[in-house]
Ligand SMILES: Nc1ncnc2c1ncn2[C@@H]1O[C@H](COP(=O)(O)OS(=O)(=O)O)[C@@H](OP(=O)(O)O)[C@H]1O
């Protein structure tokens with residue numbers, strides 16, 4: 001609900017369809033969700049590079065990075081995570097309007113928060129990618145030594161340890177990085193975009 005009163009939506013001369021026509025591809029958000037260390041960022045960064053190389057406009061929004069700036073006032077309570085995801089949903093909607101593919105890499109552990117983003121983006125513009133790497137594997141990787149700290153009780157409310165992760169029920173794509181290579185995951189996503197007419201792979 002908007003807090004401000006007396007505001008009016010300003011229309012522009014160029015719309016999303018105009019931009020898509022100019023760029024030669026559709027726009028949408030690839031919403032990666034999964035545990036810390038599951039592979040969200042690694043895959044998002046690889047797919048962004050492959051799209052860029054094909055002259056497809058795209059941009060990665062990464063949980064850690066966004067928490068340095070736009071969302072630096074948010075922590076990891078359920079309420080703060082909800083606000084984190086809400087803001088990223090709104091930013092992704094703007095980017096979709098701008099004609100880009102946004103690749104978001106946020107744990108986004110609550111189903112209701114993700115479903116709200118699906119709702120605000122609308123039909124076909126929210127592609128949920130469940131990075132379903134088992135907790136044991138993520139914990140073994142422990143890239144940032146955060147699981148170690150969480151197990152020692154030095155971090156409270158760590159997803160998968162003492163805070164919940166609610167798996168998607170009907171994600172558009174599921175990836176298990178303990179069972180498939182980075183190349184296979186990137187190909188799976190690019191093939192999905194091509195087969196659903198978001199992009200064309202023809203040179
Ligand atoms: N308590 C707790 N729980 C989970 N994660 C934590 C926590 N504290 C810090 N971190 C680090 O923050 C990254 C997750 O931030 P997100 O913005 O993606 O989280 S969320 O979507 O709001 O749940 C996450 O990064 P990724 O490993 O990239 O997922 C962690 O590095």
Ligand SMILES: Nc1ncnc2c1ncn2[C@@H]1O[C@H](COP(=O)(O)OP(=O)(O)O)[C@@H](O)[C@H]1O
Nearest residue numbers: 035036037038039040041042143177180181182
């Ligand atoms: N098949 C794979 N796909 C993606 N990442 C992998 C794979 N195998 C190992 N990894 C490693 O797992 C880690 C995943 O970390 P990261 O991408 O930061 O996860 P997240 O963003 O979900 O926290 C990286 O160190 C990456 O090199």
